[in-house]
Amino acid sequence: MHFLPKLPRRLLALAALAALAALALPLPAHGASKEVIELQTQVQQLLDMVQRLQSTFDTRFGVIQHLLEQTADNANQITATVNALDKKINAQSEAGNGKLDTVSGQVQSLNDSVDELKSRVAKLDKSVQDLQTQLQNIQTTQPGTAQPGTPGANQPGQPLPGAGQPGSGLATASGVAQSPAAQAPPLAETFQAGVRDYNSAHYEVAAGEFQDVIKFYPMDDLAGTSQFYLGEIAYRQGNFTDAVKNYNAVLEGFPGSPKAPAAQLRKGLALLALKKNDAGIHELRLLIQRHPQTPEAAQARSKLNALGVRITPASAPAH
Numbered sequence: 001m002h003f004l005p006k007l008p009r010r011l012l013a014l015a016a017l018a019a020l021a022a023l024a025l026p027l028p029a030h031g032a033s034k035e036v037i038e039l040q041t042q043v044q045q046l047l048d049m050v051q052r053l054q055s056t057f058d059t060r061f062g063v064i065q066h067l068l069e070q071t072a073d074n075a076n077q078i079t080a081t082v083n084a085l086d087k088k089i090n091a092q093s094e095a096g097n098g099k100l101d102t103v104s105g106q107v108q109s110l111n112d113s114v115d116e117l118k119s120r121v122a123k124l125d126k127s128v129q130d131l132q133t134q135l136q137n138i139q140t141t142q143p144g145t146a147q148p149g150t151p152g153a154n155q156p157g158q159p160l161p162g163a164g165q166p167g168s169g170l171a172t173a174s175g176v177a178q179s180p181a182a183q184a185p186p187l188a189e190t191f192q193a194g195v196r197d198y199n200s201a202h203y204e205v206a207a208g209e210f211q212d213v214i215k216f217y218p219m220d221d222l223a224g225t226s227q228f229y230l231g232e233i234a235y236r237q238g239n240f241t242d243a244v245k246n247y248n249a250v251l252e253g254f255p256g257s258p259k260a261p262a263a264q265l266r267k268g269l270a271l272l273a274l275k276k277n278d279a280g281i282h283e284l285r286l287l288i289q290r291h292p293q294t295p296e297a298a299q300a301r302s303k304l305n306a307l308g309v310r311i312t313p314a315s316a317p318a319h
Helices: 006-023 034-141 187-199 203-216 221-236 240-253 260-273 277-290 295-307
Strands: none
Touching: 187 203, 187 221, 203 221, 221 240, 221 260, 240 260, 260 277, 260 295, 277 295
C-alpha cells in the first residue's frame, strides 16, 4: 500500500522541473514575452493541481489504512469468538461423554447384579435337583416295598437294613438320609491350606485344595475366590489359556465376588500375553467402567497408557 503516494510525488517533481526550465529560459531584452508569461502561469496551475492531488491521495490513503486496521481487528475478534465457541463445544461434548459413561456404568452395574442373581438362582436350582436325585436314590434302595413274610421284607420292630449305621449313606427308620460326612473336607481349613501352599509355590497341592473347595462348596463365596486362585496358578505357570478360563469362571459364576476386579484385570493381561490385543484392551476398559475406583482400575489405566491406547474408545462418527 506504500506505492500510492509515489505517483503525486513524481508529478510534483516533474512540475518543479518544468517550472525551473521555464524560469531558466532567457528573457528578451525588452521584457518577458507573452508566451513566457503564459507558460509560467500554466506551470503554476500544474503545481497547484499536483498539490491538490497529493492532498487527495493522502486523505484517501489514510481512509484505506483505517479500513484495513478495522478489518484486521474484526478478523481477530471473529477468530477469538470462533476459538471460544470451539472450546465451549468441546467442554459440552466432554460433559456429555462423562454423563454417558456414568449412565453406562450404572447400566453395567445393574447387568452385573442381574447376572449375579441368575447365577445364584442357577446354583440353588442345581442344589435342589441334586437333593431330589439323592432322595430318589434313597427311596429306590429302601427295601420297604416287599410284602410281610417275604424275603427281604421288614419285620415289625426291626430296623431297616443298614439304618443307623455310620457312613452307610442309606435312610434310617425315620426316612432321613445320613450322608457320609467324611467325604467333604472342612471349608475354612481347606481354603486356608490352599492359600498357604499357593504362597509357598506348591501349586499342584494348592490347586487340589482349591478344587475341593469348589467341588464340595460350589455356592460359597470362597468357591469364587478359589476359582480365582486357580487362574493365578495357571497364570504364574505361563498357561494363559487356562488362566483366562478360570478368570471367566469367576466373572460369570461369581460376578459379585471381591476378586471380580482382579479377575478381570488378570484376564485382560493374560489376553495381551496371548497377543489377543483387542480382547485384552476391551477387558481393561470394561474393568475401568465397572470398577473405576479400585486399585485394579488404576493398574488398567497405567497399562493402557503404556500401550498408547485411549482409556475410553473413540466415539463413532455421527451420521
